[in-house]
Amino acid sequence: MSIKTILRSVMAAAIALIAFNACEKQKDYGKDLPGCWELITITGFEQRPEIYMEFVSDGSFILYQRFGTNTSFSRYEGSWTLSGDQLSGKYSDGSPWGSVYKIEISDGVLFLSASSEESTYRKITQIPADIQISNL
Amino acid sequence: MSRNRLTILHMAVLPLLLAGCNGRTSLVEEIHGPVPVIGSADGADGSRILVQTSDIESAAEGLSYERLFPSTPGKEAIEHKYGLDTWYVVSIPEDKDVREISGRLSQNKTIRSIEYCAPLTRPTESDKLQVEDLALSTKAAKEPVTMNDPLFKSQWFLFNNGDKSMFGQNCVAGCDVNIKDAWSLCAGDPSIIVAVVDEGVKYTHPDLAANMWTNTEEIPDNGIDDDGNGYVDDIHGYNFADDGAISWSKSGDDGHGTHVAGLVAAVNNNGTGISSVAGGSGKGDGVRIMSCQIFSGGRNDNSAVARAIKYAADNGASVLQCSFGLGRYYSDRAFSESLSAVKAAYDYFRAPENANSGVTDGNIVVISAGNSHNNFAEYPGAYRDYICVSAISQDNLPAWYSNYGPGVNIAAPGGDNTFTLTMLSTLPSELKGNDYGFMHGTSQATPVVSGIAALGLSYAKQLGRHFSRDEFEAMILSAVNPLEDRLTGSKMGPASSFDLATRKGGMGTGVIDAWKMLMNVEGVPFVTVKTGSDASIDLRPFLGEDAAALTIKEVSISSKDREAIGLTTEPAVSAGKMSIRCTKAGAARITVMAVAGGATEGTDTEMGGKLFSRTISIVSRENISSNGGWL
Numbered sequence: 001m002s003i004k005t006i007l008r009s010v011m012a013a014a015i016a017l018i019a020f021n022a023c024e025k026q027k028d029y030g031k032d033l034p035g036c037w038e039l040i041t042i043t044g045f046e047q048r049p050e051i052y053m054e055f056v057s058d059g060s061f062i063l064y065q066r067f068g069t070n071t072s073f074s075r076y077e078g079s080w081t082l083s084g085d086q087l088s089g090k091y092s093d094g095s096p097w098g099s100v101y102k103i104e105i106s107d108g109v110l111f112l113s114a115s116s117e118e119s120t121y122r123k124i125t126q127i128p129a130d131i132q133i134s135n136l
Numbered sequence: 137m138s139r140n141r142l143t144i145l146h147m148a149v150l151p152l153l154l155a156g157c158n159g160r161t162s163l164v165e166e167i168h169g170p171v172p173v174i175g176s177a178d179g180a181d182g183s184r185i186l187v188q189t190s191d192i193e194s195a196a197e198g199l200s201y202e203r204l205f206p207s208t209p210g211k212e213a214i215e216h217k218y219g220l221d222t223w224y225v226v227s228i229p230e231d232k233d234v235r236e237i238s239g240r241l242s243q244n245k246t247i248r249s250i251e252y253c254a255p256l257t258r259p260t261e262s263d264k265l266q267v268e269d270l271a272l273s274t275k276a277a278k279e280p281v282t283m284n285d286p287l288f289k290s291q292w293f294l295f296n297n298g299d300k301s302m303f304g305q306n307c308v309a310g311c312d313v314n315i316k317d318a319w320s321l322c323a324g325d326p327s328i329i330v331a332v333v334d335e336g337v338k339y340t341h342p343d344l345a346a347n348m349w350t351n352t353e354e355i356p357d358n359g360i361d362d363d364g365n366g367y368v369d370d371i372h373g374y375n376f377a378d379d380g381a382i383s384w385s386k387s388g389d390d391g392h393g394t395h396v397a398g399l400v401a402a403v404n405n406n407g408t409g410i411s412s413v414a415g416g417s418g419k420g421d422g423v424r425i426m427s428c429q430i431f432s433g434g435r436n437d438n439s440a441v442a443r444a445i446k447y448a449a450d451n452g453a454s455v456l457q458c459s460f461g462l463g464r465y466y467s468d469r470a471f472s473e474s475l476s477a478v479k480a481a482y483d484y485f486r487a488p489e490n491a492n493s494g495v496t497d498g499n500i501v502v503i504s505a506g507n508s509h510n511n512f513a514e515y516p517g518a519y520r521d522y523i524c525v526s527a528i529s530q531d532n533l534p535a536w537y538s539n540y541g542p543g544v545n546i547a548a549p550g551g552d553n554t555f556t557l558t559m560l561s562t563l564p565s566e567l568k569g570n571d572y573g574f575m576h577g578t579s580q581a582t583p584v585v586s587g588i589a590a591l592g593l594s595y596a597k598q599l600g601r602h603f604s605r606d607e608f609e610a611m612i613l614s615a616v617n618p619l620e621d622r623l624t625g626s627k628m629g630p631a632s633s634f635d636l637a638t639r640k641g642g643m644g645t646g647v648i649d650a651w652k653m654l655m656n657v658e659g660v661p662f663v664t665v666k667t668g669s670d671a672s673i674d675l676r677p678f679l680g681e682d683a684a685a686l687t688i689k690e691v692s693i694s695s696k697d698r699e700a701i702g703l704t705t706e707p708a709v710s711a712g713k714m715s716i717r718c719t720k721a722g723a724a725r726i727t728v729m730a731v732a733g734g735a736t737e738g739t740d741t742e743m744g745g746k747l748f749s750r751t752i753s754i755v756s757r758e759n760i761s762s763n764g765g766w767l
Contacts, residue, residue, distance in 0.1 A: 044667075044721030046700055049755070051766050065766045067662040067723060067753045072599075076765040089767060097767040099759035115758040117721060 030082050032105040037121035044117070052127045055080060061089065064131050073131050087112065171242040173250045174474050180252035181437055182234040186477055187226045187241065188219070188249040195246045199237070201226045204439060204477060206366025208450040218484040220446060222248070223477050225439060249476055253437040256430075256462050282316045283405040283418070285343075287572060290560050292530045293549035293584060294411060303530050304555040311532040311647075313549065313584060314617075315413060318591060318650035323404060324414040324422040325594035328493055330400050330455040330586055331373075331448030333441070335393030336382040337427035338564040339372040341571065343402045343409040344394070347416065348372045349424035351451065365450060373427030374447060376440035382427050385566035388434030395575050396459050397425045398562030399583040400590065409572055410560055413587025413650065414594065423590040426453050430460070438462065438478055445481035454493035454593060456485055457586040458503040458522075459579035461514035469740040471515040478516070486521065486605065495596040498605030500612075502586045504578035509634075511541040511642065512743055518543025520738035520746050523589075523612060526643045527581035530555055533622060533636065536629030538578055540642035542743035545732040546613055547643045548584040551576030554630055585612065585648050592653045601657060610748035613732045615653035616646025618681035644733045646682040662753035664760045667702075667721050673714040678750040679730055684712030689737065689747060690729040697724035701756040718756035727751045 039051035050066040050073070063076040080089035087103040090096045099114035110121040186204060189195035204223035207215060215221045226241075228234050238250055288294065290302070295316055298309025329349050339348045351371050353363035361368045375382045384394055404411050405418025416422030428444035430436050441462070448456055462478065465471040472479045484490065488497045503517035505526045517524035527538040527550025534540065535552045551558030551574070558576035565571045589612055596603065603611070623640045626633040660678055665671035675683040688709045697703075702720030709715075709728065716726075731737050733745035761767065 042721075044756075045723055047723060049723065049766070053767075063766055067755060072658040074764070076763070078765075091761065091763055091765050093763055095761050095763040095765065097759075097765070098757070098761040101767075117758050 027085075029085065029087075029103050029105050033080075033082065033087075033103070033110070036124045036127050037110050038124050040120050040122050042117065042119040051121075052124075052131060053121070054127055062127075064127060170245060171247045171250055173238045173242050173252070174476070175252035175254040175438075177235045177238070177252055180234065180254045182228060183230075184225050184227050184253055184439075185234060185238055185241075186249075186251040186253060186439055187224050187247055188222050188476065189224065189247045190222050191246040192224050195241065195244055196224070196226055197241065197244065199226050199229070205443060205446045205481070208365050208446075211450055214484070214487060214489045217489075218487060219480050220484055223442075223480070225253075251438065251475070251477060253439050256436050256438060256441065256460065282319055283411045284407050285402075285404060285409055285411040286407070287409050287560060288411040290557055291410060292557060293551070293559060294413070296530060303557055306531040307555070308530065308532040311528070311530050311549070313413065313588065313647075314649045314651040315411075318588075318654050319404075319417070321654050322591060322595035322598055324401065324416040324591065325597050326416075326421060326424055327597065328414075328423040328455070328590050328593045329426050329451075329453045330414075330423055330457050330590050331426045331428045331444075331453035332393055332397045332400065332457045332583075333428045333430055333444050333448065334396050334457070334459055335389055335391070335431045336375055336384040336429040337373070337397040337425055338384040338391075338394045338562070338566075339382065339425075339427060341394060341398075341562050341564070343406070343562050343571065344397055344425065346403045346406070346420065347401045347422040347425055349426040349452070365447075367447065370447075370451075372425075373429065374444070375429040375432060376444045376447070377430055377432035377436050382429050383432055384564045386433035389432070389564075389567065391563040391567050391573070392431070392459070392575070392579065393427065393429065394564050395559075395561045395573070396457060396579065396583045397427070398572075399559065399580060400457060400587040401425050402562050410562065412561075413584060414591040423587075423594060426451065428453075438475055442477040442481040445478070445485050449481075449485040449487075449490040449492070449499065452492050453485075454491070454496070454499045455586050455590050456482075456499065456501045457583055458501065458516070459577075459582045460504065461506050462516050463514075465515045465518075466512070467741050467743060468519050468738055471519055475516075479519075482516065482519075482521070488605075491605070493593045493597070495593045495601065496603050496605045496608045500589050500593075500605065500609060502582055502589060504582040505544045506539040507537040507577045507579070508539055509537050509629075510539045511638070513539050513541065513543030515543075518738070518743055520744070523585065523609060523746070524644075524733070525550075525578055525582040525585050527551070527576075527578045528619070528643070528647055529576075530557075531627070532619070532647070533627050534619075534639045534643055535576070535578075535581075536627065536634060537576075538581075538643075540639045542642075542734050542745070543738065544642060544734075545644045545746045546585060546616065546648055547619060547646065548581035548648045550578050550581030550584075554628065588612070588615070588648055588650045588653050591650060592657050595654045595657045599657065601659075606749070609746075610750055611656035612648070612653060613645045613746070613748045614678060614680040614750055615649055615656050616644075616680035616682065617649050617652075619643055619646050620682045620685040641685065641734055645686065645730075646680045652680075660750070660752070662723075662755050662764075664755045664757060664764050665716060665718055666760050667718055667756045667758045670715065670717050673716060673752065673754075675709065675712050675714055675728065675752075678728065678752055679712070683730075686712075686730040686732075687735045687745075688728060688730050691726065692729070693724060693726045697726070700724050701754060714752075716754070718754070721757050723756070724754045725751050726754060 078091040402412040404415035506514035529552030559580040700722035731745040738744035
């Protein structure tokens with residue numbers, strides 16, 4: 001195999017890789033994100049907090065969170081924006097999220113990462129009714 | 137003299153000497169033999185004495201006797217554990233002198249303790265706080281009321297809109313227990329029972345009857361102890377002072393028990409009379425009142441108190457409401473040794489085996505601090521196990537009469553007779569021709585706290601929450617609004633002014649707030665801190681609004697939790713804030729222990745505050761939002 005052939009192959013592979021990555025970046029998570037999600041792992045936490053989120057396609061979200069068993073869930077709501085794979089948002093009181101998250105969704109699992117923190121959420125059909133009722 | 141006898145004599149003489157040094161009441165009446173005789177024969181019931189022994193046959197020396205605490209079926213083991221099966225009432229023959237018999241029995245080595253059946257004093261008596269005639273303003277409060285009880289507008293301690301024409305020139309809007317907000321979550325639960333240890337409660341009162349506890353195992357008025365609990369016809373409680381039916385309008389009664397009961401749980405939203413802290417929403421959901429009568433026509437003694445407390449424990453009460461004092465003692469040990477039957481009954485009431493609410497692992501005792509404007513609380517309230525309540529008035533300042541200082545744990549509205557209105561509640565109409573009237577005192581502040589404790593238990597039941605007794609008491613002590621910053625300058629009493637600075641650190645953790653109590657039941661939210669940065673955590677949500685004024689005894693975190701958040705330096709608490717630096721993302725729990733009331737905790741020998749602990753959940757993350765939201 002000549003050097004020219006080898007270079008041609010390498011170039012073709014590089015172009016294919018770039019093209020593949022470009023396709024990945026263009027993946028529309030805006031269609032996959034709406035729905036309900038439950039936190040299943042997060043780096044650094046031995047005992048994960050209870051986090052339930054519902055992203056609505058109109059750009060709003062509802063969040064329920066609880067740490068420890070003998071407390072109530074706290075409810076937050078606000079709006080989200082997706083730009084490519086960058087998910088950002090703000091709460092209804094005007095507070096911005098703590099970070100802009102890099103998002104990835106695959107096989108019903110949502111990956112969010114920011115700085116060195118990585119968290120995964122599984123898709124659920126709905127937020128458990130008892131959690132919502134406790135926050136009425 | 138044997139070593140044992142010497143020790144016992146020392147134990148007996150030492151308090152006497154200590155008492156002599158500071159001019160205070162002596163514990164020991166006479167020392168005839170190895171057994172000290174506690175109390176004074178002067179004014180005591182000459183027909184009987186209390187004797188503690190494990191061998192009553194030998195101890196009684198032929199005298200007739202009965203158990204002080206009737207045994208309750210199924211409770212025998214617990215009674216034994218707390219020594220209640222060793223207390224007896226020994227009858228004194230008519231031709232004998234109680235002092236002579238006590239002296240003789242004190243030689244009997246089978247006896248552990250002898251107490252006179254001594255009359256008790258109510259804290260109100262020293263100041264002779266009067267029941268005032270009902271003279272209500274017809275003006276409506278500026279804010280709408282939540283309940284439809286017509287007299288609610290005059291109950292400033294429940295809702296104070298600052299209407300000076302109604303509540304007095306110096307009243308302060310918001311000086312109340314924030315009950316309207318609390319009621320939006322919970323107004324009571326009929327399974328929660330508050331024992332009112334006091335004068336008899338008028339259980340037929342139109343604004344109380346529906347919220348009276350009823351002993352369904354007893355058939356009324358048949359003269360038989362149907363349920364075998366040792367008391368005949370105890371339908372809504374029992375009259376331990378007279379050993380019979382509950383009464384409320386004998387000569388010498390002033391309606392104190394009925395007034396206290398109304399503050400806890402008069403029926404809400406029934407279109408009648410007053411509202412109350414935990415009286416429900418008008419749907420039969422108020423907490424229940426058990427009348428444990430220890431005063432009757434001014435008559436009472438320590439044996440009645442002891443029996444009443446045990447009865448409350450055995451019959452389902454989870455809050456013991458005690459607006460009385462049992463004399464002046466100056467240390468926990470002096471109280472315990474002087475009134476050991478009463479102390480045993482309190483221990484029994486708080487015991488985990490007798491936890492009645494299904495929420496906590498022990499029952500809650502709430503007691504008044506006393507009305508002698510002394511710089512120490514009266515006993516039993518001052519004892520470190522119980523929640524001891526001081527009083528404020530509608531100017532959001534200490535009431536002139538309220539005791540303060542060592543032994544006091546928390547403040548609550550108790551009224552003040554220098555104002556137009558004091559504390560409006562239910563009264564027996566037989567006394568002054570009216571079903572309602574005003575009183576003031578720490579006696580009135582105490583049922584406000586008891587009611588809020590009962591409301592907290594009700595809400596916990598509603599949410600399915602469980603707490604240790606200590607946790608729940610800490611939640612009460614930290615459910616407070618601030619008081620310390622206002623203790624400057626002077627305030628007028630009925631005769632002269634007093635320096636408010638003298639009350640600093642002496643009124644307890646702050647002024648009780650019902651909404652904050654229910655928020656504590658819901659659970660204090662976690663605190664999020666940024667990993668790798670210095671953080672300052674405001675402790676007010678955990679220790680109450682006066683957190684900066686509290687003495688912090690200890691900050692603790694387990695080694696596992698320390699590792700979880702990468703804590704390399706100890707958390708430090710100062711001026712109501714905790715400084716912390718987490719080097720790792722993770723979650724941990726940090727416990728802060730503080731003193732409720734004063735700078736030092738009470739011990740056997742020194743009066744002081746009550747230790748309480750709150751646990752703070754810390755979440756360390758790199759990415760945190762300013763409002764605590766997860767994203």
